[in-house]
Amino acid sequence: MSAALDKLLDSKTCAAVAKIGYDRVYEIRLRAGRAATVNVGGSFYYLGAGGASAYRDDAFVFKEKEIADTVYRAADYSIYAVEAQLCQSFITLQGGLRVGVCGTVVLDGDRVRTVRDVGSVVIRVPHEVKGCSDAVSVDNGSVLIASPPACGKTTFLRDIARRCSRSAMVNTVVLDERGEIAACRDGTPMLDVGDADVLTDCDKSYGFRHAVRVMRPDVLVTDELMTEEDFEAVRKAVRSGIRVFASVHAETGVDLKTKPLSGIFDRIVLLGKGGKPGIVVQEIEGDAL
Amino acid sequence: MRWFFAILAVLAGGAVGYLMRNGKKKRVQILSDLCKLCETLSQNVDYRKEKLSVVVKDLSEKVCKDVRVVLDTLNRSLGESDLEKKMKDACEHIGLKKEESAIVAAMLSSLGRTDSSSQKDILCGYAKQLGETCDAAKEDFRKNAKLYLELGVLLGIGVGIMIL
Numbered sequence: 001m002s003a004a005l006d007k008l009l010d011s012k013t014c015a016a017v018a019k020i021g022y023d024r025v026y027e028i029r030l031r032a033g034r035a036a037t038v039n040v041g042g043s044f045y046y047l048g049a050g051g052a053s054a055y056r057d058d059a060f061v062f063k064e065k066e067i068a069d070t071v072y073r074a075a076d077y078s079i080y081a082v083e084a085q086l087c088q089s090f091i092t093l094q095g096g097l098r099v100g101v102c103g104t105v106v107l108d109g110d111r112v113r114t115v116r117d118v119g120s121v122v123i124r125v126p127h128e129v130k131g132c133s134d135a136v137s138v139d140n141g142s143v144l145i146a147s148p149p150a151c152g153k154t155t156f157l158r159d160i161a162r163r164c165s166r167s168a169m170v171n172t173v174v175l176d177e178r179g180e181i182a183a184c185r186d187g188t189p190m191l192d193v194g195d196a197d198v199l200t201d202c203d204k205s206y207g208f209r210h211a212v213r214v215m216r217p218d219v220l221v222t223d224e225l226m227t228e229e230d231f232e233a234v235r236k237a238v239r240s241g242i243r244v245f246a247s248v249h250a251e252t253g254v255d256l257k258t259k260p261l262s263g264i265f266d267r268i269v270l271l272g273k274g275g276k277p278g279i280v281v282q283e284i285e286g287d288a289l
Numbered sequence: 290m291r292w293f294f295a296i297l298a299v300l301a302g303g304a305v306g307y308l309m310r311n312g313k314k315k316r317v318q319i320l321s322d323l324c325k326l327c328e329t330l331s332q333n334v335d336y337r338k339e340k341l342s343v344v345v346k347d348l349s350e351k352v353c354k355d356v357r358v359v360l361d362t363l364n365r366s367l368g369e370s371d372l373e374k375k376m377k378d379a380c381e382h383i384g385l386k387k388e389e390s391a392i393v394a395a396m397l398s399s400l401g402r403t404d405s406s407s408q409k410d411i412l413c414g415y416a417k418q419l420g421e422t423c424d425a426a427k428e429d430f431r432k433n434a435k436l437y438l439e440l441g442v443l444l445g446i447g448v449g450i451m452i453l
Contacts (some may be wrong), residue, residue, distance in 0.1 A: 072368070083338075
């Protein structure tokens with residue numbers, strides 16, 4: 001992981017991150033003309049020459065050119081080669097690092113052509129926490145993992161995929177729309193998803209259809225259900241007899257009532273913050289919603 | 290002995306003329322390869338979506354030795370802040386004029402910085418500029434190549450006569 005970060009960041013930022021410790025960093029946020037921040041063990045600090053700091057004055061302030069150079073490095077000096085990912089506002093790097101970008105979206109009709117004038121990047125450093133999902137049984141039914149952001153939903157799902165495919169030995173397909181779960185590069189998962197097959201860079205509707213037809217999965221793992229179409233795709237898969245493990249953003253069980261979950265999941269697991277992924281705060285029966 | 294030096298002077302004059310002619314020919318070859326490179330890069334960006342370092346490495350095997358030197362420098366210096374300067378130096382080193390070097394350096398430094406559609410447009414612009422330069426170099430070669438050789442030989446004969 002440190003090698004991938006070294007390649008991505010400039011020397012001063014690298015030195016600052018090294019002072020904090022690569023393993024403790026969850027997220028690095030660089031914004032043009034504003035203070036850089038870093039998430040260390042779940043809490044945000046300013047990122048400066050001395051590492052993490054509570055004071056804004058200590059923070060690095062990056063210029064637009066430095067942000068553009070970071071994106072250029074993230075793309076391995078070939079923006080055109082990663083434009084399919086860039087259209088979805090992220091680039092996946094070796095080691096599972098993910099660089100999210102914010103800037104001006106260039107449209108070509110209804111299609112996103114690219115994102116230019118990037119003003120902010122968020123570098124998310126994946127952490128594999130094997131066994132973090134042990135509190136949840138993977139032997140029966142479909143499960144929805146719900147939590148606010150940064151509670152470890154993706155880490156949790158990755159562990160579930162690994163457990164299902166390796167320990168339980170069932171055909172497992174990971175539908176990794178944004179490359180966060182398995183972080184595939186050149187077809188090989190950079191993060192440990194066990195023996196699961198990974199379908200990446202495609203929307204859920206196509207992915208579920210394709211996976212069901214081609215891979216004959218017993219279990220499908222996917223993250224961040226957002227649209228009606230996403231839920232509908234999961235519903236169809238469950239009706240086909242496939243067990244689905246998915247995640248969704250939700251603060252509480254009440255938030256889940258606004259989502260079209262009816263008849264899809266057997267159980268809903270709510271995760272909470274606590275400095276590490278996989279802290280189950282509540283488990284609800286699917287039909288209780 | 291005088292005859293020997295006179296013949297030597299004629300041969301030396303001819304050799305100078307030949308070298309000057311070859312210098313022109315080499316420039317035409319370099320510019321012609323760079324034009325083709327622009328077109329091939331454009332196609333690669335559009336269809337292969339392969340990393341720039343891989344594309345450049347592949348293409349460097351299909352161009353003349355001098356352009357290969359420039360492409361190797363590009364591959365070694367990708368991501369460096371003084372990339373354009375290094376490219377310019379490499380181009381001047383292989384015998385391109387300053388203004389030609391500036392165009393080629395700007396073209397090579399722009400690679401990989403944008404999406405494929407914009408990259409293609411940029412390459413198309415540079416291909417046009419390089420094409421014009423290449424045509425001018427070809428015309429210059431066509432007009433003057435023989436002249437350089439003849440002037441060299443005449444100069445040698447002149448010196449030979451003076452020796453005699």
